[in-house]
Amino acid sequence: MGHALIVEDDADAARMMAQLVAGEGFSAATARSLDEARRQMALQQPDVVLLDLLLPDGNGMALLDDADLIGNSEVVLMTGHASLETSIQALRAGAADYLIKPVSARQLQGILSRVMKPSVLRDEVRSLHDDLRRSGRFGLLVGTSAPMVQVYEQIARVAGTSVTVFVTGESGTGKELVARTVHDLSRRRAKPFLAVNCGAISPQLIESEIFGHEKGSFTGAERQHPGFFERAHGGTLFLDEITEMPPELQVKLLRVLETGTFLRVGSTTPIETDVRVVAASNRDPAAAVAQGRMREDLLYRLNVFPIDLPPLRERLDDLPLLVDRFLQEMARKEGAAKRITPAAMERLAQYHWPGNVRELRNALQRAWVMTPGPEITAQWLPRNPEQVAAAAGREAGVACAPVPAPALARAPAPATATPPMLQIPVGTPLAAAEKQLILATLEHFGHHKERTAAALGVSLKTLYNRLRDYGG
Template identity: 75%
Template sequence: MGHALIVEDDADSARMMATLVGAEGFSAATARSLFDARRQMAMQQPDLVLLDLRLPDGDGMSLLDEHELIGNSEVVLMTGHASLETSIQALRHGAADYLIKPVSAQQLQGILSRVMRPATLRAEVDQLTDDLHRTGRFGHLVGRSEPMQRVYEQLARVAGTSVTVFVTGESGTGKELAARTVHDLSRRRSKPFLAVNCGAISPNLIESEIFGHEKGSFTGAERQHHGFFERAHGGTLFLDEITEMPPALQVKLLRVLETGSFMRVGSTVSQEADVRVVAASNRDPAQAVAAGALREDLFYRLNVFPIELPPLRERREDLPLLVNHFLQEIGAREGAFKHASAAALARLARYRWPGNVRELRNALQRAYVMTAGNEIGDQWLPRDVLVPPAAAGDASMLRVPVGTPLAAAERQLILATLEHCGHQKERTAAALGVSLKTLYNRLKEYGV
């Protein structure tokens, strides 16, 4: 049984929370000031500290700086309103989560179900670091290059907190794998991880898919439907291609992030959302905001902790490790293991990889199928090689006058790239670093 310390100056609120904590199997003590909290912690180290931000003798946040006193306790801040500043402060000071007052029984139960000592999380990160040195893997990601080491450091730092993460990077760089690694290292690991591609759902259905709907709320709604927020309760919701979400729905998502509640389509009853959101985009978020594809207020609410994944061309030293990883994966699935020859590795190193790690995996799958023996040569691998910048002709250049509206510049770039790729849409999408769905949407807008 764990022990919780409730630092709350309102006696009624403190008693109510102590009762709820006790009902979940924890012993509970209360403190009405920082002075009292320090005294109680000195007598018995709590597993969990529920800490009010405003106390009679100071700011509750200051207690987080007393590392010897906090020791191995998990700290959850309590605040009267959720804000971006609160999230950033909680992360900076090492808090695991924060609750919005008045605290509901459901909110508190969710927190108590995830209590995990910080030392346990640190030990798991240390184990992943050892695995990285030994196998070249960190969670679901593969690579030892310096750019990936920076990514791992950020993932390890943010996973143990509750803050929202925004992962950016070109198509195929592994944004969902980064999100899964955050989830697996978090206190929510025992709850669901759900991934939603906002660009792959019809605009007419996306609200229902994300928030759910009531029976009879629209034509065809023959039964109540639980959306992704309800199905991911207590866990992590990965919103990929967030810039493809319709603007009207972005407003509702912002409200969920700010209030922690939502309503199903056709309902007037509010539902609590105990979900951690990890968003992702293969577009530059700042450009998406300027083009009107992403609301600025939503961007700032999602971008509490940004992580940018490097393209494969910026971490070519990881290629042999990735090749071995994918061939082992394919071999285990197909029942026969094959390896890449030196000539194959040399060709792979010269390729541009516009589709990044995903394209590499697909290329190796094809080469594996086409190779009769157990050594994969360069015969069935991509033949397009890197072109030195000095050798690139004007045919591959696009000149856009200064002052051209972003939407017009984007149109010119997409159509020029489509022409350059011989109207092969898969290659065009890979070269632009966008999904095929996004490319189709743009071409539809342009009447192509």
């Protein structure tokens, strides 16, 4: 049985919380001041400390400054309102979570169900770092380059807290893997991890998918449908491509983050939810706000702890590890092992990788299928447009100046030196202008969808959805 210490100067509130805690199988002690809390902790080390911020003899945060006293106790702050400042305050102080007063039984149940000694989380992070040194892997992520090590340090720091995480990076860099690793290292690991791509759901259905709907709330709603927030209760909800969410729905998402409640479509009864949100975008969030794609207040609420993933071209040192992992996966699935030749590896190192790690996996899969023998050569691997032009020039007897390998590794991936211009008359409906731009960009890149998505700054899923809407 766990032991909880409730540090609350309101006697009635402390007594009510002690009863709720006892109902969850914990023994409970109460303290009405910092001094009394210190005496209680010296007598018995609690598994969890429910700590009010405003106490008669000072701010509750002062208790967190005494590392020897806190020891291996999990600290949960109690505050009168949820805000961005509260999230940051909790993170900086080392608190695992925070409760909104007046504390509801459901809120408290969720907190107590996730109680885990900080030493356990520290041991798991230490184990992951050991794996990184041995195998080059950190959870679901692969790579030992300096940019990735920095990402791992951020994940290790934020996973054990409750704060919202915003992952940015180009399409194909592994944003969902970061979200899953955060979840797997968190106290919510035993609860669901659900991922939703906000750009892959029809604007007419996305509210129903995220918040759920009541039977009969609209044509075709033949039964009650629980949404992602309801199904992810107690766990983590990954909102990918958040900048693709319609603005009117962003307002409702902001309300959930601030109040912990939402309404199903067609209902007037609020539902409490206990979900940690990890959001992601392949766009620059500040630019998305400037372009009107994202509400500024929502960005502030989501961007409590930003993690930026590097593109593959900036972590080419990780290429051998990634190639080895993907080839091992293919060998397990296909029942036959294949290796890559040095020349083929050199080709991979010279490529721009506009589709990043996802494109690397796809390229290796295609080469694996097309290679009859045990060695994958450069024959079926992708080349940059400059390399294709140079090869065509050599075949035609035209001298072409070679492009240095380092430049190839870092340069952008234009289809031609001077992209054509697209003229759209003023007053063109936004949807029609978007369609013209997408189709023209697709044509410019020779119907290469990953290059098109990278150039447009959207996910590959979003591009496929748009092309499907256009009948392509």
